[in-house]
Amino acid sequence: MSTTILHRSPLFHPEGPTRPPGVVGDSTYLLELTGCRYPWADALYRKMRNLFWKPDDVNLVQDHAQFAKLTPIERSTYLQTLGFLIYLDSIQIQNPAWLAQYIAAPEISACLITQAFFETIHAQSYDHLLSSVVDPATRADVYRLWREHPVLRKRNAELVEPYETFHAEPTLEHFATLCFADVLMEGVYFWSGFAVFFTLASRQQMTGTAQLMRQNRRDEQQHLALYTQIVRALQTETPELFTADLLAKWDRLARAAAAHEIAWMKAITGGNFPGLPLEHIAAYIHWTTNQRVRPLGLPAPFSEITRNPLPWVDRMGEMNAGKADFFEQSVVNYQDDLDFSDL
Numbered sequence: 001m002s003t004t005i006l007h008r009s010p011l012f013h014p015e016g017p018t019r020p021p022g023v024v025g026d027s028t029y030l031l032e033l034t035g036c037r038y039p040w041a042d043a044l045y046r047k048m049r050n051l052f053w054k055p056d057d058v059n060l061v062q063d064h065a066q067f068a069k070l071t072p073i074e075r076s077t078y079l080q081t082l083g084f085l086i087y088l089d090s091i092q093i094q095n096p097a098w099l100a101q102y103i104a105a106p107e108i109s110a111c112l113i114t115q116a117f118f119e120t121i122h123a124q125s126y127d128h129l130l131s132s133v134v135d136p137a138t139r140a141d142v143y144r145l146w147r148e149h150p151v152l153r154k155r156n157a158e159l160v161e162p163y164e165t166f167h168a169e170p171t172l173e174h175f176a177t178l179c180f181a182d183v184l185m186e187g188v189y190f191w192s193g194f195a196v197f198f199t200l201a202s203r204q205q206m207t208g209t210a211q212l213m214r215q216n217r218r219d220e221q222q223h224l225a226l227y228t229q230i231v232r233a234l235q236t237e238t239p240e241l242f243t244a245d246l247l248a249k250w251d252r253l254a255r256a257a258a259a260h261e262i263a264w265m266k267a268i269t270g271g272n273f274p275g276l277p278l279e280h281i282a283a284y285i286h287w288t289t290n291q292r293v294r295p296l297g298l299p300a301p302f303s304e305i306t307r308n309p310l311p312w313v314d315r316m317g318e319m320n321a322g323k324a325d326f327f328e329q330s331v332v333n334y335q336d337d338l339d340f341s342d343l
Helices: 039-050 061-067 072-100 106-133 136-148 150-159 161-168 172-189 191-202 207-237 244-269 278-296 311-316
Strands: none
Touching (some): 039 106, 061 106, 061 207, 072 106, 072 136, 072 161, 072 172, 072 191, 106 136, 150 161, 161 172, 172 191, 191 207, 191 278, 191 311, 207 278, 244 278
């Protein structure tokens, strides 16, 4: 294991090199986007900044009326999915700012801080949803799920282990593993939740919720790109770090992420959510996990899954997804979530 200890960036460091040696290391930490070491980070920062949106611009009056008409399993799954997403985005409000303190390249730090800001927008979107759709008592119940639901509490405790490990011992290996955990966070953990809301919207139910989730999903794609690019840079700059043992550990993390997603969906739906049979959502989670590790040059954990079993879910998640004519229309801006060639 790499025992290289990373140190937080000082606020005043005029002796540091103007151009950082890599993702981590020594620099002045002065943000100068023009001519920066990582042009992809400059491009991603500008793209993220331009995606600013306000959750309260989405009208949820119709969702309030429709929620009471959902079946009990649909209502329960809707609320429990929100309970999990609330916790995930709360983590990601804090984690990027912590991580940025160990980054030598300030343009990457700028992306991380921008991500943290957008995670507050996501948190606001969940508050807007619950305040608009359900009564205050139900809203309070959902906000307690992350620590009171036995399956979710256990899952959350295991989910944060790579984060807590890095903060307790900020080695280079733990840093890289945390970045990989963020790839899984942004690219695996959220996605079955999105599938729940887009499945409802495909039947013209809770369409305002789906619009909020499309906005969130678009942001998560940028955050996924950010952590993927950080890991790629580390692979180039510190190839000796990526030993067989580390890659085996990452494979276990990826498999565990998928297993946790599937177990959670089974716990909250019992396999009875209309339009999302458990075997289909399991295959979708496996396919999604494969897609997240592929840009890192890692072998697919679930090589038997070679195609997206729920392509309509991803099409429904695109920002220009239609309403009544969704299944007939062509989606002109659909693209692979992991095409980062423009960054």
